[in-house]
Amino acid sequence: MARHNTGIFHSEVTTMNFESFISKFAGIVIEYIKIGNKYFLADASLTELAKKLNTKTESIGLFLGEEKNEKFMPSLALLEILAKVSDEKVIVNNIGELDFLYKKDIKKRHIKGFSGGPKEGFLKLVLNESDDCIGYGKISKDLNSETPELANILDRGNFLRRE
Amino acid sequence: MFQNEFIERYKQWGFNAKEVELQECIRVNTVKITEEELIQRLKKRGFELEKVKFLENGYFVKRAKHSLSALQEYLQGFFYIQEAAAQLPAMVLNASSEDIVLDCCASPGGKTTQLAVKAKAVIALESQHNRIPALLNNIERLSIKNTIVCNTDARTFEPDMKFKKILIDAPCSGNYAIDRRWSQKQSLANIKARSEIQKEILSNIINCLEDNGEIVYSTCSLEPEENEMIVDWMIKELGMKVLDIDCFGEKGITKPFETELDKSIEKCRRIWPGITQGFFIARLQL
Numbered sequence: 411m412a413r414h415n416t417g418i419f420h421s422e423v424t425t426m427n428f429e430s431f432i433s434k435f436a437g438i439v440i441e442y443i444k445i446g447n448k449y450f451l452a453d454a455s456l457t458e459l460a461k462k463l464n465t466k467t468e469s470i471g472l473f474l475g476e477e478k479n480e481k482f483m484p485s486l487a488l489l490e491i492l493a494k495v496s497d498e499k500v501i502v503n504n505i506g507e508l509d510f511l512y513k514k515d516i517k518k519r520h521i522k523g524f525s526g527g528p529k530e531g532f533l534k535l536v537l538n539e540s541d542d543c544i545g546y547g548k549i550s551k552d553l554n555s556e557t558p559e560l561a562n563i564l565d566r567g568n569f570l571r572r573e
Numbered sequence: 574m575f576q577n578e579f580i581e582r583y584k585q586w587g588f589n590a591k592e593v594e595l596q597e598c599i600r601v602n603t604v605k606i607t608e609e610e611l612i613q614r615l616k617k618r619g620f621e622l623e624k625v626k627f628l629e630n631g632y633f634v635k636r637a638k639h640s641l642s643a644l645q646e647y648l649q650g651f652f653y654i655q656e657a658a659a660q661l662p663a664m665v666l667n668a669s670s671e672d673i674v675l676d677c678c679a680s681p682g683g684k685t686t687q688l689a690v691k692a693k694a695v696i697a698l699e700s701q702h703n704r705i706p707a708l709l710n711n712i713e714r715l716s717i718k719n720t721i722v723c724n725t726d727a728r729t730f731e732p733d734m735k736f737k738k739i740l741i742d743a744p745c746s747g748n749y750a751i752d753r754r755w756s757q758k759q760s761l762a763n764i765k766a767r768s769e770i771q772k773e774i775l776s777n778i779i780n781c782l783e784d785n786g787e788i789v790y791s792t793c794s795l796e797p798e799e800n801e802m803i804v805d806w807m808i809k810e811l812g813m814k815v816l817d818i819d820c821f822g823e824k825g826i827t828k829p830f831e832t833e834l835d836k837s838i839e840k841c842r843r844i845w846p847g848i849t850q851g852f853f854i855a856r857l858q859l
Binding site for chain 2 (some may be wrong): 487
């Protein structure tokens with residue numbers, strides 16, 4: 411994985427949490443830069459540009475997530491990127507989508523299908539019927555069991571709750 | 574409705590102020606979805622959209638079953654709720670895929686994210702730290718990848734580069750169409766104070782403009798002190814010239830009070846509240 415430490419962002423090269431999160435979903439490499447504890451997807455031209463601004467940079471390119479208490483918290487934008495390449499998905503129906511966007515967990519009645527591992531503890535991206543990634547969660551009851559469940563970790567309703 | 578002082582001012586410039594009911598308007602985020610697909614998706618949810626003739630990706634919401642911001646499509650970043658006139662400044666700046674654009678007063682990010690769709694990159698400045706989260710939120714929601722956000726006051730920004738295109742959507746006194754309590758909050762003294770801040774921003778940002786580069790200056794104020802008189806000051810003090818604008822709106826006022834302003838100010842666009850809120854747009858070159 412390419413690591414960009416430009417020196418102007420007070421970067422730390424402590425990437426295990428970020429990398430291990432990505433590896434739960436796909437074997438891909440995502441190039442990033444860090445500003446403080448935040449990860450961003452930014453190409454070289456954008457980082458070069460930032461150096462010319464002579465001012466503190468709050469964000470550069472696409473926000474991928476941040477480390478809080480030594481734990482990586484992904485952004486919704488990162489989940490969208492992963493949804494394009496990952497098999498670890500649960501597809502939910504319209505009611506499941508609405509419930510999930512209100513921070514509720516996914517129940518059997520919501521699930522239209524899934525791909526990837528079914529076991530408890532697996533992380534799953536949650537997609538609606540239009541194939542839009544609406545967040546992610548953790549399997550709390552085996553998806554092949556009689557009462558499958560997925561606990562909501564992060565959903566796009568978060569954009570409203572932040573405002 | 575509001576103070577006679579303002580009603581009388583507007584009358585002398587040919588506008589009879591009346592209450593307006595603004596139509597909700599959205600801008601399709603073509604980074605994530607096509608206009609056709611979004612129209613179809615919203616139609617299925619019982620929403621009816623009508624293309625705004627003078628905008629590129631703007632639609633009036635003619636029928637809404639519930640709040641736009643509660644829609645899944647909003648959360649997916651497929652559109653931005655952006656008043657119609659507020660979509661004009663970025664359109665007028667007309668950035669190309671080669672342009673690195675400076676957006677001087679960026680939050681909450683409607684114009685920033687609009688510029689980012691077309692530009693190579695956008696540098697977004699926001700002076701107020703408490704307004705940064707809203708800007709970052711919108712950039713993330715719309716999946717904008719080519720923007721740098723700086724918590725910086727445009728009055729003190731001193732980069733090691735110059736820009737060909739700059740948007741200054743300046744902090745202003747606003748207008749009665751977007752704030753029902755506008756007249757209770759505003760006074761002529763307040764408006765004059767705002768105009769001083771606008772001049773301070775322009776005085777510094779002019780140093781960031783390339784030779785032959787363009788500034789689009791806009792406000793949502795109806796007051797000449799923040800609009801035509803600022804442009805007149807830019808012509809006389811900063812040596813700028815006004816360029817033509819091909820956009821919705823009336824000519825700029827060249828004699829707001831006793832003193833005649835530069836004739837070229839007619840090329841600016843003044844939008845009185847009606848089908849949109851009030852707005853003022855000027856395009857200038859060094």
